[in-house]
Amino acid sequence: MKFREYKIGSRMFGLAFGLSMTITLLFPSFDLAASVSSEVGLDKQLAIGWDSGWQLSDPTLLGLNKPLKILVKKDPKSGKPIEPAIYAYVYPAGTSLPNGVIHTANLGHGVEELSIKDGRITEAQKKDGAVFIIKHSDHLETFEGKGHPLAYVENATATMGWTPDDVIKAAADTDILHAGSGKTMFVREGCWWCHTLLPEQTQDWQVFGAPPMLGDFNGMSPTSFGSDRKGPDLLHVGSRNASREWMMLHFFNPRLVQPHSIMPRFDYLWGKVDAKGDKIDFAKWRKEYDEYREGQRTTPPDVPMYAKDSEIRNLIDFVVNLK
Numbered sequence: 001m002k003f004r005e006y007k008i009g010s011r012m013f014g015l016a017f018g019l020s021m022t023i024t025l026l027f028p029s030f031d032l033a034a035s036v037s038s039e040v041g042l043d044k045q046l047a048i049g050w051d052s053g054w055q056l057s058d059p060t061l062l063g064l065n066k067p068l069k070i071l072v073k074k075d076p077k078s079g080k081p082i083e084p085a086i087y088a089y090v091y092p093a094g095t096s097l098p099n100g101v102i103h104t105a106n107l108g109h110g111v112e113e114l115s116i117k118d119g120r121i122t123e124a125q126k127k128d129g130a131v132f133i134i135k136h137s138d139h140l141e142t143f144e145g146k147g148h149p150l151a152y153v154e155n156a157t158a159t160m161g162w163t164p165d166d167v168i169k170a171a172a173d174t175d176i177l178h179a180g181s182g183k184t185m186f187v188r189e190g191c192w193w194c195h196t197l198l199p200e201q202t203q204d205w206q207v208f209g210a211p212p213m214l215g216d217f218n219g220m221s222p223t224s225f226g227s228d229r230k231g232p233d234l235l236h237v238g239s240r241n242a243s244r245e246w247m248m249l250h251f252f253n254p255r256l257v258q259p260h261s262i263m264p265r266f267d268y269l270w271g272k273v274d275a276k277g278d279k280i281d282f283a284k285w286r287k288e289y290d291e292y293r294e295g296q297r298t299t300p301p302d303v304p305m306y307a308k309d310s311e312i313r314n315l316i317d318f319v320v321n322l323k
């Protein structure tokens, strides 16, 4: 046996391994705080919450432990109208706080300092829950905000005494978006096999909307950029189509609205019952749909209205919130 080859081989391996480790560990000196969260970035991480991918506290990706994005039309404490209405990001007690609140450096220079000092975000407690809102600074000259005021996070529980319960109670159900849980559905159902959340700066731009900017994704996990597209980019889909009715038809069976669509149907996300609590008869629906396809009916069967706490509601909330 020729020991020499092994010695040469192991040294070459050591060299290659050592070099690649050096490159991996020492060279990437990218400073997270160098990318300053944009307002879009703050909205994303506050609306989606800590983590919408696989995690120990939600191993089967049910969308548990997620915040709510709520349109607030009146002050939940005083009842005074708020005009124009603002969005609050509500973290009920026990919900993991967003990335930027736990690791404030993710917010980036300026936004971090403002959120801590003026926004009091470090006072937020997971066990009590918290309500966040996005504020705009008026002292941009202090930081390197290039011509536009920095947006930062405010802990409305600390600054105004808004509790998660107050805000939820004061809101109509239609003003509540379960976008955080919906993102988990997006990840779990593998929508990213076919859809990106990253329009490119090519002709894409004209069709799918502007490509994102540095700072639009701070603190988001996962980002779901995707690498391959069989369907359209969805980053701004809510701007071109915010119709819940269309989304309902399309998710129940994409062929109802796009006859040649290759998108699978997601009717099982409706669960067992519809909005009225009646059992959904999928077999009957399918039979009537087949009759329609064969020309024995002039219209397809109606798509059942989803229940308030169904998974499809979360997913549609997430999709229409992609603006």
Ligand code: HEC
Residues within 6 Å of the ligand: 185, 186, 189, 190, 191, 192, 193, 194, 195, 230, 231, 232, 234, 237, 241, 254, 258, 261, 262, 263, 264, 266, 315, 319
């Ligand atoms: C097998 C590939 C595939 C998968 C998986 C898939 N889609 Fe699609 N999707 C498409 C294609 C192709 C289209 C365009 C045709 C159509 O509208 O059905 C589309 C269209 C859409 C549209 C309309 C886009 C627009 O520009 O108006 C939305 C919204 C959408 N998909 C959401 C989803 C979501 C959410 C999921 C996961 C639950 C999903 N899709 C899973 C292929 C897919």
